[in-house]
Amino acid sequence: MSDRAAGRGGPPQTREMQRNLIAARDEQITRVVAVVDALADRSTADALIAPLRPRLQQLRPPRPIRLARLLFLPLDPLIVPAPRWRPGDPLVPRTALTPLAEIVRSAAGVAVARVEASLAGIVCGDTQAVADAGALLWPAAARALADAAPPQGWSESGLKATEFAPIARGVAGVLENAAAVRRMVAEARQGLAVRPEIIDTVLEAATRRGPEAWNLTFAVLLARLPDAAPLLQRVAAHAARGTDPASRARAERGAEAVLDGLERHGPGGPVGDAELASVGAEVRRIAALLEAIDGPGATQQRRRRVQELRHALDASSRTRFEEGLASAFVAPLREQLEAAGPIDVPGLEDAARRLREIETAGRRIGSAKAYDTLLRGTAQEVMRLDERPGLSLADKVRMVEVLAGPDEAMAMLGVS
Amino acid sequence: MSIANMPLVQSYHPTTFLERGVAVPFTTPLLGGARARPAERGGPELLVPSPSGGRGVYILAWSGVREMCRPTVHDSRLNHKVTALASVTPYSIRKAAREVAAEGLAGQEALVAAQAGRDTEQEETLLTNFLLLLGLVEQMEPGETYGSGLQPEEKSVLEARAKRAIARMAPRVGRSPEVIAAMLEEMAPVFAAIGVGRQTAHARCTRALDTLRRLHAETTAWSQMHRDESGAQADMISRVAEMTISCTETTLDEAHALTVNMAGMLARWASEAPAIRKLTVRPEWLLDGWEQISLLWHSAETDAARRAVLAEMALLVPIIPREASDWVGMPIDMDGAMRFRRTVTLNEDWRTGSAVFELIARNEHLRALAA
Numbered sequence: 001m002s003d004r005a006a007g008r009g010g011p012p013q014t015r016e017m018q019r020n021l022i023a024a025r026d027e028q029i030t031r032v033v034a035v036v037d038a039l040a041d042r043s044t045a046d047a048l049i050a051p052l053r054p055r056l057q058q059l060r061p062p063r064p065i066r067l068a069r070l071l072f073l074p075l076d077p078l079i080v081p082a083p084r085w086r087p088g089d090p091l092v093p094r095t096a097l098t099p100l101a102e103i104v105r106s107a108a109g110v111a112v113a114r115v116e117a118s119l120a121g122i123v124c125g126d127t128q129a130v131a132d133a134g135a136l137l138w139p140a141a142a143r144a145l146a147d148a149a150p151p152q153g154w155s156e157s158g159l160k161a162t163e164f165a166p167i168a169r170g171v172a173g174v175l176e177n178a179a180a181v182r183r184m185v186a187e188a189r190q191g192l193a194v195r196p197e198i199i200d201t202v203l204e205a206a207t208r209r210g211p212e213a214w215n216l217t218f219a220v221l222l223a224r225l226p227d228a229a230p231l232l233q234r235v236a237a238h239a240a241r242g243t244d245p246a247s248r249a250r251a252e253r254g255a256e257a258v259l260d261g262l263e264r265h266g267p268g269g270p271v272g273d274a275e276l277a278s279v280g281a282e283v284r285r286i287a288a289l290l291e292a293i294d295g296p297g298a299t300q301q302r303r304r305r306v307q308e309l310r311h312a313l314d315a316s317s318r319t320r321f322e323e324g325l326a327s328a329f330v331a332p333l334r335e336q337l338e339a340a341g342p343i344d345v346p347g348l349e350d351a352a353r354r355l356r357e358i359e360t361a362g363r364r365i366g367s368a369k370a371y372d373t374l375l376r377g378t379a380q381e382v383m384r385l386d387e388r389p390g391l392s393l394a395d396k397v398r399m400v401e402v403l404a405g406p407d408e409a410m411a412m413l414g415v416s
Numbered sequence: 417m418s419i420a421n422m423p424l425v426q427s428y429h430p431t432t433f434l435e436r437g438v439a440v441p442f443t444t445p446l447l448g449g450a451r452a453r454p455a456e457r458g459g460p461e462l463l464v465p466s467p468s469g470g471r472g473v474y475i476l477a478w479s480g481v482r483e484m485c486r487p488t489v490h491d492s493r494l495n496h497k498v499t500a501l502a503s504v505t506p507y508s509i510r511k512a513a514r515e516v517a518a519e520g521l522a523g524q525e526a527l528v529a530a531q532a533g534r535d536t537e538q539e540e541t542l543l544t545n546f547l548l549l550l551g552l553v554e555q556m557e558p559g560e561t562y563g564s565g566l567q568p569e570e571k572s573v574l575e576a577r578a579k580r581a582i583a584r585m586a587p588r589v590g591r592s593p594e595v596i597a598a599m600l601e602e603m604a605p606v607f608a609a610i611g612v613g614r615q616t617a618h619a620r621c622t623r624a625l626d627t628l629r630r631l632h633a634e635t636t637a638w639s640q641m642h643r644d645e646s647g648a649q650a651d652m653i654s655r656v657a658e659m660t661i662s663c664t665e666t667t668l669d670e671a672h673a674l675t676v677n678m679a680g681m682l683a684r685w686a687s688e689a690p691a692i693r694k695l696t697v698r699p700e701w702l703l704d705g706w707e708q709i710s711l712l713w714h715s716a717e718t719d720a721a722r723r724a725v726l727a728e729m730a731l732l733v734p735i736i737p738r739e740a741s742d743w744v745g746m747p748i749d750m751d752g753a754m755r756f757r758r759t760v761t762l763n764e765d766w767r768t769g770s771a772v773f774e775l776i777a778r779n780e781h782l783r784a785l786a787a
Binding site for chain 1: 519
């Protein structure tokens, strides 16, 4: 059975198991994923858990990082089920990953052995350890893939032989610059401005690897950077100066592909699958991306698509906010009050902060009144709570401060 | 009034430590690095680093701060306490900050830490009182020395020796034994921060100095490994840290020397208490502001986070006033060290957008670590 076939649902036994998994409880899913993570060859098992990916994004079980996951981590936002992939798309079909990983294993054995030894005990969330291991693996893998021939069994991927080289070259281009891109994105997420010279270095290196590499690298940057504007400005500058005249057209195609991807969101909208803690950052990133690709030269059709996506993002953000407020703040607070046990004030404060991050990002694209109403209503509910052991006036003041702001909280202390 | 219309002092070179002001541990991100100092017209004023990350400071009353940003409840309360202070010193600001944190307004973690910090300080003061007395006893009646754990019989022997030592000391300074005992109690909080005798290795200032030495070593290493903007920032921090360490060591030695001759110091205390106080607080003035910088550095767990905090730390580095040259008896080339201070390029959202909630939580966590 090819994975492309598996992507369509696979044989009846597989479909039955997938149905069972979809109905499983969170802890059961976590156990299944742990078993899959421990398999040496997980290609078939991967297909089995494919329908769970959105739920796994929410559950975020601590998953050990294995070689294949580390190898393709830089391409994560571009990996799609094989049926969604078309030649020339700035995307990577999931069925190509196993054969590509095999090439790296056999061609870069020494580096792979060192990296595998360093991965013991590391989980995906160990940011620095993952970055250190990746910095060893990715350049070696890029060299192994750049000029590789299709491996035996490539047809098992369901992809054509002629599709191998462009995919391998593109992946090699991204991996070659993965450490630099990761660092750039990490710094941008920490509040540091993206340095134009770093963008230039990355794009120039990708250009040398060919158009596939440039397309995938550009798409990765669009998908990862908290603000795409500096990237688009550099691409426009290169095109205007003639240093890379084709880059503007490639960037346009990349932007179209990004819009395609955003339009394919699930029922929860563009941020429907993100875990609550990252919804705010994701709303901010997508909003900045839409603004950046809706520049002065945008066509009417582009404008319409961007506008529709903004509406979808607004609705998705508001929905996640409403759900989060109910499930992560109001419900736990009420349950803890009813149980008459200790109140997890730090936990509630943390949830309130996550919600304010969503609200701050979300109100920039719309629904400001809806956010204000919900936050004020919840803050008033907190103000009305009776103080008791484990819930002091200071605790209430702090929760109100996060939810509604310091002025409202100061008023509780009798200070304006 | 917008920030653009506020009085920005571009060239800020305080002559004295009092003019530099004391670091106030506000939790509002835009108030990071703010300092309080006595205003000419009475009451304190605040010096707030330029929020853009550029050079210069704003000199503001609290009303000006409220036009610049929305301070947290914790900060409003802390400012209220600072305004009521009779004198602005590192000790008085630390005490005020601890009291506000103990109200729970910087979160439960900071509340618990503030209570523990207050208890520790009380214990340290008691211990200092004991060690000052012990120093006097050992000087007046040389003989047996005492370890940290006294047996009951040793305690009664020591009490008797202490009474005799104070009785012999009293006529020398023309005071009653009760007054001598009271003087030792007065001295205890003055010397607690720098420590006395065997306590010096664990005293607040020694701990802070050790932390600064570690920061110096790590920022030096970073500056040597990274030849970029972050390396230049680390280099500047390392240079100023090195000068601060050197000055602090000198002033600590000078202050510790006072307690070597306890009899002499008691004699001086009667007439020179204010001057002795000034000598003992110099290390605290020198170290003021570095705790937050060290905590920021040690809170960063990844290289990206370290680069980000280096940019923030570079804005907070305390300028060493010219007064320090008089204290240590040598010139201090502050301009040379700060020459490499760079204007930091920060994203618009930094400290004001969605990140503000995370930064407040981080600052509250640092408050807990600092208490």
